[in-house]
Amino acid sequence: MHSFFAWIISFGMICNIATAQILLKNPVLPGFYPDPSICKAGEDYYLVNSTFSYFPGIPVFHSKDLKNWKQIGNVIERSSQMDFMGERITRGLFAPSISFHNGTYYVACTDIDNGGNFIVTAKNPAGPWSNPVYLKEVRGIDPSLFFDGGKAYIVYNSEAPARKPLYEGHRTVRVYELDMLNLKVRGEETILVNGGADISKKPVWIEGPHLYKRKNFYYLMAAEGGTGVNHSEVIFRSKDIRGPFMPYDKNPILTQRHLDPKRKDPITSVGHADLIEGPDGSTFAVFLGARPYDGDFYNTGRETFIAPVAWLDDWPVINYGNEEVQYSYKAGWKEFPNKDINPLSGNFSTTYHFESYLDPQFLFLRTRDTSWYSFEKENGGLTIKLLPETVMGLGNPAFIGRRQQHLTSSGSVEMEFATKMENEKSGLIILQSEEHFYYLCKSFKQGKDVVQLFKSTPKSKEMELISERELGKKDAKIYLKIAASKDSYSFWYSLKRNKWTLLKEGLDARFLSTKTAGGFVGSLFGMYVTSSAKPSGNSAVYKWFSYSGSDETYQVLGSKR
Template sequence: MKHTYQCLKKYRIAFLTLMIALFSSVHLSAQQNAPLFSQFVYEGDDQIYKDHPLEEDEFYTPILQGTYPDPAIVRRGDDYFMVHSSFSMWPGIPIFHSNDLVNWTQIGHVLDRKSQLFVQNAGISEGLYAPAIKYNPHNETFYMITTQFAGGIGNMVVTTQDPFEGWSDPYPLNFNGIDPSLFFDDDGKAFVVHNDAPDEGEELYEGHRVIKIWDYDLEENQVIEGTDKIIVDGGVDITEEPIWIEMPHIYKRDDGRYYLSCAEGGTGDWHSQVVFVSDNPRGPYKPADNNPILTQRYLNPDRENRVEWAGHADMVEGPDGELYGVFLAIRPNEENRVTTGRETFILPVDWSGEFPIFVNGLVPLKPKLKMPEGVENKTGQDGFFPNGNFTFTENFESEDLDYRWIGMRGPREDFISVDSNGLTINPFDTNIHDTAPISSLFKRHMHDTFTATATLEYSPQSENDLAGLVNYQRETYHYVFGVTKKDNEHYILLQRTEDGESTIVASTTIDADNPIHLQVRADGDDYRYYFSTNGTDFTNVGGTVSADILSTNMAGGFTGALIGLYATSSNDARPE
């Protein structure tokens, strides 16, 4: 009996050993089939920065290039914090820190946990809209309030006493509409203002919206039922049928009056910033007689270095005691297309009169500004965010990736791993067309003219496997430039997807036994894709293609284009 037991034990151990070996073999095979990216280099080369080099006392605007829209800013002491919309990008709501409004460091994202963010099935331009960030000195707490069009959340607020240390889970708020903002009065009372639809049956025209105010309960983090009131109907002058009054902020001045500043005209070519005044935070509010206080809509469309769509602003006192405003705007390319999205700009604000006005905000915006007194420009140095023309090199040497790398609809940590060899992407069985988490690590396009090069080691096992680069505007508009397999040959191909319809622009066989260098060269509206097997000699695939599908003009939505390191085990792009 004892002998039989020992034999069975030996057989069991042998069986388990065999199973572990088989599992390890399968796991190793799967890892070997996962693409390895060992380097990524992005080089911006826009002509505007060559034509306008910085003097010692100057800095560039936009201060954040690429799709960093809907800026909101707050100051506590010498610290400035700024947040931006992120839609379905993951993590959500990038947050930046500065001590001087010129040199910015990204310190993370406000919403970086699955208990905070619910965008798993949201389209790229859905998810999170228009955050506002405020500080309440009465309880020494920061508040970030926004609208999450995903997961049934709606309007919500999160809090922290230290933005460097993370934020609470969301408190859902009991009101409709979008673009909420908080205001804390000197006496400790709190209010929420936001965009909403007019009362039922009161809609007068397409785009007719109102601004509402509620009293806010700081203990419950909730609006107080029954306190809602319309404080702006339509906009500055409802007889002119203004559209999309939104993103309100209330400021209190030393004169004891309350100033309500809002975007008006929609986030397009009629965008602007307007202002109202009242003796009470709950109104009534009277519009300024010099509205709009910021816009580019009246200017010659043929002007050089055009900036358009300016608006959605927030104001803050600078380190020199002067007032500044951050806002969004776009810079179209030579074909009048927008691929970099809505970027974050800054201007001084003159509030020497009754109402504020953005300095030179009604004339063509310039690419450079004078720095606040006593500030030194360190952008691109010592960890500060770069602007102008710059090179971004990622060798994937640390598990703590740069915050500029983001996922789509899900955490990047769900599909990546980093070791001494580089970045491995473990492919999902979703692909780039899906409105679902995809295994692609993205960064924003920040220039019209740039070169991006990725070094890839990859041996796809079947036609269902693909890895490479993607230029992505949304799930139905993008380019895929990747390596796959057909029969017994490895191929590199370029796929174009327009309005959900995909075509293979070109494909060619390739030797996948050695590292492959994939490259995209963007020159305004012209894109060219190249590969190299030695890192020196590059071969074009597909000739010159248009960036039209990467533009907001064609694809719609609210985001700029992204470039991604992409992999899938559910590939639909077949070589020809």
């Protein structure tokens, strides 16, 4: 039976390639954009991602072609909605899902340490979004909404039956009916999946569930195996929303865990998928994945990928016909490029000039406090006050960063900063967590201006001085650059633009990898100033921030890898 369907799909792919008008390149959202969820409203697509303890939380992206995305807002953009003070970077908001129904947009998500599962709503996906409505009865993570015949449901990952797990990682998928008028659960919850596709094999971490309806079946799709290299996606179906849900006998419908880890340019850890209808009526899936530069080491975090879906005997199979997730897929619809001057994907270089606003790609830690930064109206630039808080703490330090989106990339700044205090520092950081970062900065030591490079010390709120050089010229202006080359970082400074001096090269990038540092986030290049636990009235002015990234895989055009 499958050979017949394979012939039909292959024939369809040949015809599709002949008329294809667009090339979807992976990842469609490179860098730290994990846990994608997508919805369609008319001809428009909207996508959201996890942001954990970064602020604003949950970016909202818009596209008309599933290739070109533009950030149009954030779901959590006001501190009055919530903040993440006191939480580690890798906590905060887990796995949002976005839905559209009867003119209203819904996002369901989990604030993992404060409040649990909640729903916010908006009439315009660009915002403003409502304050969160918490659902205390929904115990677990990864909530997702489903609308069917005038009823609404919330499906989510939860604990083992009777809170008695049979093994580590034993979880369930459960559902409640939802009163959409009051955003409250209705009736009793039902366990839809216990353990996973085959509980006899002790499947772990069944999570990220979504419900769909197609023809006469309800489909339940979820991830298994954890979000690392054993990640996968599995599918179940039922004639009734309350089950029983039967697993597909050829699960998983997406994984890369069985492939040679030494293969060229691997895409790993794929899962946490969501299905969507493309502009031509075909089905596609968005999902997270990672691009390691060596083994399981990557600094760009978990990223958003896309792949076509084939329906075999009324079962969806992601990336059918390919063993490996591809770096590009051809699709048969028109491209709609956006005109955003700051691109989100592909190879690019962009410079942010701080005149009156911050690009939405910039992030703060835990909340946004506008009292410590402002824009220079006359000469241009971003003035940032030195705060006693540091990135090693759990507060709101004077840090403003953007994602490292490429394995080969750089961040650079032009900065004006003068000090005669050794505790005051201003510069450029590459940050993965409170305990894993490199910090390139200008400071003052023994009566002289110096440029310094620090490395964080895990399990300690101290920094190790790696390199230092005296700045002979007395000038407030300095240029700083951090360059990533897959498994290493190099650090540069200059007193004249484009006249770079190498301070240190070849520092181990694995120190900032997810495998070493842990957690669920990727690395960020950031502007960061601090007075190191001491009050200060000093400030630094950043004239511009530049990011450049180039990965060879973006040059691949639909080849089998």
